[in-house]
Amino acid sequence: MPERRTVTSAEVRARLRARRTEDEHTPAPSSPPNAGSSTVYREAAVLLGFFDAADLVGLGEPPYDQALRDFVVRDCERVSTPVGTRWCLAPRVRSATLETLRGRDELLGTLAATRPRAADTGRVMAEAYLRGSARDVEGQSMDQLSGTLRFAEWLAAAPRTTATLTKQGVHLPDVGAVRRAIEVTAILQPLRLLADDHFVGRRAELGLLSEYVEDRTSFPGLAACQPVAVYGPGGVGKSALVSRLLLDHVWTVDHRSLPLCYLTFDRADLLPQLPLTLLAEAAHQLGLLSPEAADDARRLERAVHRTLANARGVIDEGNAGTLPDHLRDDEDELIRRFGLVADAASGRPPVPLIMVLDTMERAQRHGPDAMARLWDFLDRLQRAHPLLRLVFAGRSPLGPPSRTLALPGLEPALAVEFLRHQLGAAGIRVDKEFLRSVTERIGENPLSLRLAAEVIRREGEEGLRADEDLRRILSTLEDEEVQAVLYRRVLDHLDDPDLKRIASPGLTLRLITPDLIRQVLAVPCRLGEVDDARARQLFRLLAEEGTLMDPVPGREALVHRADVRRTTLPLLRRDSPEGTRDIHRRAVEYYGALDGVEARAEELYHRLALGQDAGILDARWTPEAGVLLDGALDELPASSRVYLADRLRFAVDRDTLGAADSTVWARQTVRRGRDLLDAGKPAEALSLLRGRPEEGGRAEIAVLEIEALAMLGRMDEARHREALARRQVLRTGDASGFVEIALLGARIAEDLAQFAEALGILDLARRAARALPTPVPLLRVDVARLRAYRRSGAGRSPEATALRRAVLEAADGLSHRERVFHPTLVRDLAAEVGEEMPELVSDTARLLGVAVEGWAGTTLGDSLTEDDVQDFTSVAVGREATLPAGWDAFTSGERGEEIAAYLDTAPEHGDEWISALVKSYRVETDRPTFESLRAEDAEPSSEGDSP
Structure with missing residues (x-):
């Protein structure tokens, strides 16, 4: 390969302005219109994922301003980037421009025209591939893979240039392989973030878990397997421990790695009451991580989604009764197939399959019936694949059939080692005796130790060695209070006074952006006038505080570290209630003026935090936004917790339900009552439904009460309640409720072979249904009438014949x-x-x-x-x-x-x-x-x- 030399910017401009008289490959399609400066700009931007117009000033022919403006308007489009909204070439322009370039050296020359940006991963990886320095996709980070995919897609639209680069020996990524690597990394990267290079200790726990998951004994059922449930308070390192377990096995070099699945209930689409959602994700992950099982796993995933779609259709329709039996039977077939997929992934000789279910406390929120459903499903899964090794992680014990592994703070020696690692990463070396004295004062909780390390980094050893008041305070506090005190001590050492003013109140927001600093935080935090430049400066300073903040990938946004926010937010609300409410009100106004699902979710979050009424919340609620609020439940006042739990279909205990207003109580009771009836617990449902007698006039409560009585065999009582309910809703003018009650009453009469009575009730329902705006209720009534005629032997009567024509x-x-x-x-x-x-x-x-x-x-x-x-x-x-x-x-x-x-x-x-x-x-x-x-x-x- 000829020796490469550095190309000067002057040479680049000369080359880009030069007209080409020859081409190394087959002639490309006609060049984009408007040659001259536009061509220079296109070529300068052809390998840029995004750019500022100012980046291209001076490259084209005078007059620069007009030529650049014409180029941007005609050939570019706006894109959102990690550093704000920028420009990029339109796809048709990029592909046409790539086809006019000669090969590797000319493409590299275009990169010299603009300064590099680390956030532009497309440019970074384009240069890496052109210079031959790119890693294989399996070894790339998520950011690198994102850039690689962008570069690969650019080249896929420019086949002639791709062919030339291949002839020149440039190794080009395959789009399909990159996308698969991104999916694999999406599974593994969260594990790596949780169990990074500074993970220390927990050797006994890791040893116990490793011994369990590596055991090749076949266990036909959960009772025989006794899966391990890791539990402990927030911040103690449960997720880090199970992540370390998985990474140790997936990347084991000395022996065959074990197939694995990592399922976290942090994901709102994984539902314990619909365990097939877990099966679909498990099949998806096995197909990605175990190529030998990929085809069967993909087919299984499709089959599971088909069954889920059918089941959800019936659930969403909301008619009386449970799922059709054949939809329930499908689970058995899908579980059997999962066993076959797991067998293929396990190889020969077979090895165990690790399945981790993390953040079990979120699953438990769905209530005991949902958990019973999950246990039953997992037991059948264990029987289908006896080498399955289930591991749970949550904040409380799960009880039998699991065996518990409590995770307290680190042992004293490991706490010292953990703190030493944290300080070592910051280049600080201190003696072991000092480290021991720190752990004795603040305890062994990993989050407390991380915050203590940050205090030491900022203050030196004397920060925790000499302050007697701090030592005395820390020795008397619980873990979360210790963390709050250390957090505030960290804030005390922020250099910029305005940064110090927004850091703690900013916890009120779930997201921090320059715009939110300027429009929401500035006044409550007494910042005075804050223009866009100052807001961005404060944002950059806040982003540098890695102990406090995490960046949002691909966006100009920050989030507070989840463990820090969880422990300090309650104290902020206690110490500054008015300031917190002011921020919530301003955030409602800010997000209410924006479009999009995320903005609506944040608006709802702040309305919930203010404890606003159900009617106001209902007017702003959307299901898509609700999904993004799953993690906020513990941060809200009692009435808002009930509201959100109801909207997210979480179970609420009766004591908490008592805090709900009439509307939310009814919705939550209907949902819980429906679940109890579907679980075959009509007596328990009846007791719940009668918890507020004054609400019994609601049609939705009456329908479930009638069902419960019928399931209990109390048919006379059910029929009496149905007649009473019809009269009640008739007085309120609820035509829709009348139809639902009447359909149920008619069905009970039909099942008792009282067909004349059923037809009489349906005639009343028909009158109400005709007043409704949609045709569906009337059609439901008429098809029920047709069935009653047929079953009574009058299917050929003139009335039935006329009705049949109307139904058709x-x-x-x-x-x-x-x-x-x-x-x-x-x-x-x-x-x-x-x-x-x-x-x-x-x-x-x-x-x-x-x-x-x-x-x-x-x-x-x-x-x-x-x-x-x-x-x-x-x-x-x-x-x-x-x-x-x-x-x-x-x-x-x-x-x-x-x-x-x-x-x-x-x-x-x-x-x-x-x-x-x-x-x-x-x-x-x-x-x-x-x-x-x-x-x-x-x-x-x-x-x-x-x-």
């Missing part, structure tokens, strides 16, 4: 969105008019799946001939579908997709399949809604099969 017309008017959001309505329609409107049958198959177990599955199987099945198989194979060996190996959702796709082809035996599916749907709809909970094995009703 209304069903034809349902939009796709309405069908997706009302899957059980679509199923009920298919059961009554599916043969006249076959698309309802295929829609039901897609939305709810197809059962092959239970009476509905038996009915379907008995209704199909071998020729019918053969026709389905031949059409499916013709579509190159991947068919498992038998139907039992499908989930209901996969069966539904295959059958719906078959019906969409208008096959020869389509009518026979539609007829069979309609019969199976009728078995499902005719099954007694509440009787089934007491008599699961009852024969299906055979009456009313006639159309």
Whole structure:
């Protein structure tokens, strides 16, 4: 390779201005319009992820201002960057410009035209690849991978330049490989941040955990396995310990590493009451970290998401009763498949699979029923893969079947070593006796030790050696109070007085930006006039305080260290209540003027912190913003905690629920009551629902109370309560509530074979439904009437025939969105008019799946001939579908997709399949809604099969 030399800026400008008369590769597409200065600017910016217009001043031909302005307006677009909003080349301009360049040296020459920026990872990695100094993607950090992906995508749009660079020996990254590396790093980087190079101690705990996860004994169930649950207070290092465990095994060089999954309930999409959410993420991670299992893991992940979509459709519809049995049965099939994926990841000879469930305290917030659901699921998972090694981390013991591993502060010797490491990282060397004296005063909590190290760094040894008052105070405080005192001592040594004024009050905000310093903190913190330049200066100074702040990747924003904020925020509220409320009010005003999900979430957070009424909060609430508030629950006043817990579907104990206003109490009680009924606990639900008798007139409370009575077999009482509830909501003018109550009452009467009574109630419901603005309630009533006519033997009566025509017309008017959001309505329609409107049958198959177990599955199987099945198989194979060996190996959702796709082809035996599916749907709809909970094995009703 010829020797390279440094290129001067003058040479760069000359080269960029020079017209090219030759090209090393095939002629590229025509150059972007407007040559001259625009060409110079394009080439100077072609490998920049972003730039300031001022960066390009002086490169083009005079007059600079107009030429640069034309270039920016015509060829560039605005982008958000870690240092604020900047410019970048539009994609079409970048790709066309890359195609006009000659190769490596010319591309490197364009970089010399502007000064480098560390935050521009695209430029950094472009230069690294062009100079041959880039690491393999497996060894790159997340920032480096982000830049590599950007460079790879630029080149993917410039195939001629890519071909030239390849000929010149430049190793170019593959976009797919980079994206996979980013996903892997997204799993591992949080672990590395938690268990960094300064992790010390916990050798006994690590040894115990390692011995457990490396044990190759097969344990068929949780009781035999006794998974380990690590617990301790916040800041003690639970997550760091389990992260160290995982990293020690994933990166072990001396022996085969163990497959692993890290699942943290910090993620709002992982729900203990829907444990399939955990299974989907576990499959995703196994597919990334264990290439030998990747294909099967991806298929499993897709199947889990399909089942979750079907289950959520029924849950969101909110009708009475639990999930269809076949959706529950799907879990067993998906768990079985996970066992196969885990077997593939374990290799031969098989090794254990580590699955860590972190921040269990968040899972516990969903209540005991959700935790019972999680335990049952994990037990079945353990049985499917007996080499599974579950590890939990949380703030309190979990109890049997887990074994507990308490994590107190570090042992005295390890606390000394931990403090020595912290100080050593700052270049400070002190004697062991001094370190021992510090740990004796402040305890062995890792966060306390980190803050003490920061005090020593700023004050020297005398800061904690000579201050008798501080020594006396520290010796009498609990861990979190110690941390607060040390935090304030750190603040005392900030040099800039304005920085000192905003550091502590700034804890009130979950996010710090220059704009928030200027518009929210300046007045309450008595900063005087703060312009944009001063706000940015304070922001930069705050960003340098690594003990207090963490940067937000990819943004010009900071967050307080979570452990520091958790311990010091309560004291700030106690010591400065008015100042804190002032900041909250200003933050509400600031975020209320902004668009976007994050701004809405922060606005809601500050409204909640102010304890505003449910009506105000409801007006600003969006589900997307709510997801971002999951971690704020412990920071809020009691009434706001109940409100947020209800919105996030967390359980609230009865004592806390007492603090809620009427609206929030009702919502929380309805949610909890629904969960109890679905868990088969009607007596407990009834007691809860009757907790505030004055709220019994609410339709949503009455519906659940009627269900609970029916589940308990108290049918006369249920019917009496239903009639009373109808009269109550009629007086309030609640037409929607009347329809819900009447539908439930009619169903109870229908299940008791009181069809005339059911039809009478439904006639009343129909009058109320016609007053509602959407067609769905009326259609629900009319399809219930059709079912009652059919089951009573009057399905061919003139009334039923006229009703059938009206239902067909209304069903034809349902939009796709309405069908997706009302899957059980679509199923009920298919059961009554599916043969006249076959698309309802295929829609039901897609939305709810197809059962092959239970009476509905038996009915379907008995209704199909071998020729019918053969026709389905031949059409499916013709579509190159991947068919498992038998139907039992499908989930209901996969069966539904295959059958719906078959019906969409208008096959020869389509009518026979539609007829069979309609019969199976009728078995499902005719099954007694509440009787089934007491008599699961009852024969299906055979009456009313006639159309």
